[in-house]
Amino acid sequence: MRFLSLGKIDKNIIPIIVGCVFCFLTRLLLLFPGDSELFDHAIIVNILVSISYIFTIIPFLILKYRTNNKHKIESIKNNDLEDMEDKPTITQKDITKGKWLYIFLYNFIDFVQGIIILYAIDLKSNYWILNIFITSIFYYLIFKIKLYKHHYLSMILIIVIGIILDLVLENLQYDIVNELKFVLLRLLREILCSSTDVLMKYLFEKKFCSIYEISLSNGIINALLNIILAIFDYYFFKLDDFIEYYDKFGNQEILAIIGLMTTQLGQYICILIINKTNSPCHIFIIFVFGQLAYYVDISKISTIFIIVCLLLILFMLLIFNEIIEINCFGFEKNTKKNIAKRARMESNDLLVLDNKLIKDKEEVDLEENELDEKELDEEKKSEE
Numbered sequence: 157m158r159f160l161s162l163g164k165i166d167k168n169i170i171p172i173i174v175g176c177v178f179c180f181l182t183r184l185l186l187l188f189p190g191d192s193e194l195f196d197h198a199i200i201v202n203i204l205v206s207i208s209y210i211f212t213i214i215p216f217l218i219l220k221y222r223t224n225n226k227h228k229i230e231s232i233k234n235n236d237l238e239d240m241e242d243k244p245t246i247t248q249k250d251i252t253k254g255k256w257l258y259i260f261l262y263n264f265i266d267f268v269q270g271i272i273i274l275y276a277i278d279l280k281s282n283y284w285i286l287n288i289f290i291t292s293i294f295y296y297l298i299f300k301i302k303l304y305k306h307h308y309l310s311m312i313l314i315i316v317i318g319i320i321l322d323l324v325l326e327n328l329q330y331d332i333v334n335e336l337k338f339v340l341l342r343l344l345r346e347i348l349c350s351s352t353d354v355l356m357k358y359l360f361e362k363k364f365c366s367i368y369e370i371s372l373s374n375g376i377i378n379a380l381l382n383i384i385l386a387i388f389d390y391y392f393f394k395l396d397d398f399i400e401y402y403d404k405f406g407n408q409e410i411l412a413i414i415g416l417m418t419t420q421l422g423q424y425i426c427i428l429i430i431n432k433t434n435s436p437c438h439i440f441i442i443f444v445f446g447q448l449a450y451y452v453d454i455s456k457i458s459t460i461f462i463i464v465c466l467l468l469i470l471f472m473l474l475i476f477n478e479i480i481e482i483n484c485f486g487f488e489k490n491t492k493k494n495i496a497k498r499a500r501m502e503s504n505d506l507l508v509l510d511n512k513l514i515k516d517k518e519e520v521d522l523e524e525n526e527l528d529e530k531e532l533d534e535e536k537k538s539e540e
Contacts, residue, residue, distance in 0.1 A: 163478040163491055172441055175426030179446030185412070189451060191203040193413035194403055199389060199396045200272050201416065203382045208417035209375030209424060216368035230321045255363040259370065262355045269348040270378070271385070272341055272394060279335055280327035283342050284443065285318030285469070287443040288476065290350040291436050298354055299361070301435075305486060310476035314469050321465040325458065353436035360432045367428040374424075438477050438482040 186195055195201060288311055295301050303311075322328040331339050359365040389395050401409075423442070430438050447466055451459045474480040481488045 159483055161481050161483055161488075168430075169479070171429040171433070172270040172427045172438060172468070175423060175430060175439075175442035176445040178419050178426055179442045180449045182416075183425055183446045183449030183539075184452070185419060187452075191408045193401060194409055194412040194416065197396050197398070197401050199214050199382060199386050200398070200401060202270050203379060203386065204413055204417055205420045206379035208421040210379065211421060212368045212371040212375070213424070216366070216372050219366060219368055236481050252363050254367060254521045255359070258355065258359055258363060259365065259373050260377065262352055262359065262370070263374050264381075265348050265355070266352050266374065267378050267381045269345045269352070269476055270382075272345040272348070279331050279338055279342050280325075281322045281331050281339075282318050282327075283339075283346050284440075285315055286343070286346050287350050288314055288437060288440055288473070290347055291353055291440075294350055294354040295357070295436060298358060304489075306478070306482060306488070306491065307476055309482075310472040313472045314476070317465050317468050317472070321462065324461065350436075353431065353439055356428070356431050358437050363423045367425065367432060370428060371424060436479070437473075441470065441473050441477065441479075444473060 194204075292303060292307070292311065296303065319328070348454065356370060359370060386396070386398065390398060427439050430442070444466060448463060451463050451466075454460055454463065471480070475482060479490045481491055
């Protein structure tokens with residue numbers, strides 16, 4: 157038996173691969189902005205990213221048009237069958253009740269965690285390694301998804317590798333000594349980030365939201381909230397110097413904006429598709445892969461060490477999400493692929509057993525019929 161094997165691989169792996177590409181390109185854009193000063197203005201960046209999500213209004217309207225036509229056809233069919241069967245007790249309206257409240261909550265939390273980044277952006281440690289742990293807790297509390305041995309092993313190793321990486325590079329020591337209040341703020345941000353991923357999954361699973369509904373609402377709500385924040389910042393907080401950016405605005409800024417909006421929109425759509433077709437924990441695969449873009453220059457030994465650690469974390473994420481399976485010590489026993497395989501085998505065994513019982517019953521019935529016929533023949537002979 158091979159020590160490693162592929163898990164269940166299907167078409168749902170495609171958005172993960174595409175998301176990795178977009179996330180990598182996004183990080184490269186941050187790393188090599190050229191003469192652009194766009195990425196020195198975080199509030200402007202947040203506004204532009206939110207506006208990019210609004211472009212999903214085009215597929216949203218197409219989907220809305222098709223859905224309305226489908227509902228009209230179903231309504232006609234239901235009216236024709238109204239006298240033949242009772243109406244369902246639970247309607248679509250009942251199921252989606254409170255949907256927009258959840259959507260607003262999701263977008264507001266997303267906005268808040270975006271603000272926190274403005275204050276905690278200079279921290280050096282990789283606090284995102286905790287997301288897999290925090291998200292798993294939220295995912296279990298809401299969806300009752302069980303964790304097995306391969307999940308715990310992966311989760312522990314991801315956190316341990318991340319901590320070792322920060323300790324060796326002395327990032328964690330620096331943050332705790334110099335930026336402790338921002339460390340606590342950043343931890344809050346990771347909790348909020350994980351909660352939005354699980355809340356997004358809840359909107360897909362329980363409220364039947366479409367990808368474009370969430371993306372469009374996120375774009376509109378967050379754009380408005382960030383514009384309001386920008387107005388307050390201009391008059392009171394002075395976190396961002398909008399006048400300075402406007403004075404230096406040129407062709408390079410236009411190219412940076414197009415690049416930012418394109419990569420961010422592609423990345424976000426992939427995140428939504430991944431969350432809908434897989435799980436919130438699959439999202440971290442694209443973010444870890446994207447982190448590699450920061451270390452394309454491997455001229456330093458420390459950079460090679462970081463890349464090795466990131467690749468190990470990425471490998472453990474693939475195991476956690478069952479894209480790769482470890483075939484030893486029972487780690488492969490409770491993967492979805494093997495659980496489904498056992499279920500099919502048990503189903504086949506039950507089918508064989510049912511067929512055997514039916515066959516045995518038919519044989520017993522046949523024997524009983526033969527005995528009855530024999531008794532009738534004997535009775536006839538005795539009467540004669």
